[in-house]
Amino acid sequence: MIKKGFTLIEILVSIVLLALISIFVSSTIYQTKNNNKLFKKEVYKSTKKEIFLDTLYKDILLSSDLNISDNKKYTVIQLLSNNSVYDISHPYITWFVLKQNNSIARLESAKKIVMPISKNMQKFVYMDIVQKNCQYFQLSLSKDKKSVLVFIKIKTQKPIIYEINKL
Numbered sequence: 266m267i268k269k270g271f272t273l274i275e276i277l278v279s280i281v282l283l284a285l286i287s288i289f290v291s292s293t294i295y296q297t298k299n300n301n302k303l304f305k306k307e308v309y310k311s312t313k314k315e316i317f318l319d320t321l322y323k324d325i326l327l328s329s330d331l332n333i334s335d336n337k338k339y340t341v342i343q344l345l346s347n348n349s350v351y352d353i354s355h356p357y358i359t360w361f362v363l364k365q366n367n368s369i370a371r372l373e374s375a376k377k378i379v380m381p382i383s384k385n386m387q388k389f390v391y392m393d394i395v396q397k398n399c400q401y402f403q404l405s406l407s408k409d410k411k412s413v414l415v416f417i418k419i420k421t422q423k424p425i426i427y428e429i430n431k432l
Contacts, residue, residue, distance in 0.1 A: 317395040318425065320371065323348040324358050325404075325413050325429045333406050333413075338362075340404045341380075349373065351391050362402050369396040369417075 271279075325331065328344040339362040349356045351373055359372040359380070372378050374390040382390055398420035405414045410431075417425040 314396070314422075317369070320348070320350065320395070321360065321415070322429060324360070324371075325415075326431060328358075328431070329355075331406065331410075331413070331431075333404050335403070335405075338400070339402045342404055343378065350393070360402075362399050363394075366397065367399045368394045369399050369402055371395050 324344060324346045325342075327347040329347075330345040332343045334341045334343075340360075342358075342360040344358050345355060346358050347355060348358075350371075353373060353375050356373045356375060357377050359378045361370055361372075361380075362368065363370055371393045372382075372390050373393075374386075376386065376389050378390060379386070396417075396419055399417070400420055401416060401418040401424075403416040405416075407413070412431065413429045415425070415427050415429065419425075
């Protein structure tokens, strides 16, 4: 007798093996997709943080007129700088923390910014929320006014401390 086909057991074994392989491959694909989402989220957070710190650094470094006013937890910075996000020549820039949600905000305008901002002035001011959940935003100007010490604490992140030596 010559065998011309597969037995029922051979077919069942091949179906079970195929099912096990497909389960393994699908779980690997699912895990890879989840890891990719988490990675993208972390990259976005770190990129946003780097842009925020870089902008603050350049604003202070390239400033010609720097005014820092303090309270216990938050600092308000008003300056005239050569750094512009909106292609304004020598913009007036203000950094401060919004009280309602503890977000660090950056204002930029071609005209001097006076707080609170009037309705007429609003059309000349660009506002960006650069960081949320701020616990501390402190800046201190040295006595010789050549360096600025920056201390920032964002909820669930390590504190950021650095010094900017002005040109």
